[in-house]
Amino acid sequence: MNSISTFLQNFNAAQLIYLLLSAAAALFCITVHEVSHGLAADLLGDPTAKRMGRLTLNPISHIDPLGLLMMLTVRVGWAKPVPVDMRWFRHPRRDMALTALAGPASNFLLALLALGAASLCLYFGPQSVVMSYAILLLCYVAVLSVGLGIFNLIPISPLDGSKVLFAFLPERAYLHILRYEKYFMLLVIVLVWLGVFSGPLSFLMGGCLKGFCVLTRFPFEILQYYFF
Numbered sequence: 001m002n003s004i005s006t007f008l009q010n011f012n013a014a015q016l017i018y019l020l021l022s023a024a025a026a027l028f029c030i031t032v033h034e035v036s037h038g039l040a041a042d043l044l045g046d047p048t049a050k051r052m053g054r055l056t057l058n059p060i061s062h063i064d065p066l067g068l069l070m071m072l073t074v075r076v077g078w079a080k081p082v083p084v085d086m087r088w089f090r091h092p093r094r095d096m097a098l099t100a101l102a103g104p105a106s107n108f109l110l111a112l113l114a115l116g117a118a119s120l121c122l123y124f125g126p127q128s129v130v131m132s133y134a135i136l137l138l139c140y141v142a143v144l145s146v147g148l149g150i151f152n153l154i155p156i157s158p159l160d161g162s163k164v165l166f167a168f169l170p171e172r173a174y175l176h177i178l179r180y181e182k183y184f185m186l187l188v189i190v191l192v193w194l195g196v197f198s199g200p201l202s203f204l205m206g207g208c209l210k211g212f213c214v215l216t217r218f219p220f221e222i223l224q225y226y227f228f
Contacts (some may be wrong), residue, residue: 050083157177158188
C-alpha cells in the first residue's frame with residue numbers, strides 16, 4: 001500500500017498527459033497494423049477479415065489487453081490477430097507471407113509520416129503548449145509504430161516474421177507449426193517479460209528512427225530525450 005500511495009503522490013498532470021498520449025498512439029498503431037493485414041488479405045482474395053468487421057479503424061476491435069500493456073510499458077507488443085483463411089488464397093503460403101508483411105510495412109510507413117508531420121509542426125507551426133503536445137503525440141506514434149513493426153518481424157510464431165520464414169518450409173512442417181502456434185505465443189510473452197528482446201530491439205529501433213529522422217529532418221535528439 002505504501003508503494004501505491006507513493007506512486008499516486010508523485011503522479012502529476014504531466015505524467016497523466018504522457019500516459020494518455022502514449023495510449024492514444026499505441027491504439028492508433030495497432031489499428032493501422034491489423035487493418036493493413038486485413039486489407040492485404042482482402043486484396044489477395046480472402047474476405048474473412050472484412051466479413052468479420054475487422055477492416056475498421058475502431059481500435060476496440062483490435063485490442064489485445066496484454067499486447068497493449070506491453071506497448072505502453074516496453075514499447076513492443078501486439079494486437080488481436082486479424083482472421084485469415086488461407087484457403088481463399090491462390091498461392092496460400094506466398095499470399096500469407098505478403099499478408100503478414102503488410103502489418104510491419106504499414107507501421108514503418110506510419111512512423112515515417114508521423115515524423116514528417118512532427119517536423120512540419122516543429123519548423124512551421126506556432127510555438128505553443130498545444131503544438132508541443134501534438135509533436136510529442138506524433139513522436140509516440142513514430143516510436144511505438146517502429147517498435148511494433150520490428151517486434152512483429154521476429155521469426156517466432158505467431159509473429160508476422162514467422163509467416164514469412166515458414167513460407168520457405170516444406171508444407172508438412174508449415175502446417176505442423178501452425179497447429180501449435182498458441183504455445184509459441186506463450187514463449188514470446190515469457191521472452192518479452194524476461195527482457196530477452198530489449199537490447200536488440202532498442203538498437204534496431206534507434207537505427208530505424210535515426211534514419212527516418214534524417215529523411216524527415218526531425219531532430220533525433222528529441223526522440224533520444226523522451227524515449228531512449
